Amino acid sequence: MNLNALIDFALVATHSGLGKASRASGRSKATLSRRIAELEEQLGVRLIERSARGLKLTEAGEVLIARAEGPLGEVIEAMTAAQEGVSTPRGRLRVAAPVLFSQLAMGRIGAQFCAAYPQVTIEVLAEDRMVDLVEEQFDVAIRINPRPDSNLVGRCFAKDRLVVVAAPGVAKPEPGAVRSVPAIVFSNVQPTQWKLDDGRLILEPIPRLWFSSFLMIRDAAVAGGGAALLPQSIAWGQLARGELVQWGTVSTVEAQLWVLHTSRRLAAPKVRAFVDFMCARYPDMSLVLEG
The missing domain is CATH 3.40.190.10 (Periplasmic binding protein-like II)
Structure with missing residues (x-):
């Protein structure tokens, strides 16, 4: 199959006509029409119906453009990159x-x-x-x-990793049996136990506040609303400033x-x-x- 003929067919189909495609590409309407005719001859099917109102894709033409348009764009972009020295992102x-x-x-x-x-x-x-x-x-x-x-x-x-944090004024439980703590949790998610630092401290979160955003959970923890399970990446600033204290890491979970x-x-x-x-x-x- 002639790649240039396929490219010209896609150009005409995208611009819905020979005139617009000619103006956009700088190639003559006669050249574009000949290339499409050659492609139709190779495939043995009509791709475009020509009438007084202009051009319209046939069913075969619709199938071809749907399958070829994406890959053709990539081929053209790759050829352009090669011609320009391969490399300039644009x-x-x-x-x-x-x-x-x-x-x-x-x-x-x-x-x-x-x-x-x-x-x-x-x-x-x-x-x-x-x-x-x-x-x-x-x-x-x-x-x-x-x-x-x-x-x-x-x-x-x-x-990233998940850490349990709380405001400095919230007392951290001592290691031992499962400890219950007031917690800030995600909306519509049933909280499970928080096993910290390889199981040395296991917390049973008792929800007091429910939010649908990590940012709201973090802000509620800073305000003293309870303990919270957060990605360390969004709590690092508050931890560095002493607004939050890290109780431990859920070591089994890594993002x-x-x-x-x-x-x-x-x-x-x-x-x-x-x-x-x-x-x-x-x-x-x-x-x-x-x-």
Whole structure:
């Protein structure tokens, strides 16, 4: 199959006509029409119906453009990168990231990345759901403890752990039998025992406050509302200032943050640059979130 003919077909289909496609590409309408005719001849099917009202994709044309549009974009981007010396990151980078990480980190990360790569624009969607990178046209996704996925590749760039914290005025129980403590917990989640430091201290959280956000739980803990189980990354500032005291670590739980992209697409320079940027930002893999 002639790749140039396929590219020209996609160009005409995207612009819904020969005239617009010609103006956008600088190629003549006669050339575009001939290329499409050659492609139809190779495939043995009509791809475009021509009428006085313009052009309309046939059912076969709709199937072809739906299957070819994404991969074609990657091939064109890769060819352009090769022609320009392979390497300059450019274009729009779409990133899906968890809500909390987005709120506390992605604003700074996005601004710093664009400063380092001025030919890239960045769009971040804060979502806790599992977005489909291909169907929803994302370049990369940041995920916590992602499940193995043969379609995605990437790197772990930071790690976090869960700690039990409380305000200095809240008495920490002594090690021994299971100890009950007033607690601040997530809404609609039944709390389980908190086993700290390899089981040397086991706490039975008795919920007094229920919240749907780690930030609200942290702020309630600072205000003396009880003990709370939090990612260390969002409590480090309060711990450093003495507003919270760390009672222990849930050593069996570790959160790994990964930056992922699809293995079915060529990794564009902008994607490679973003993955490297995220890993360089956390050289010791220690996650610290400000907010």
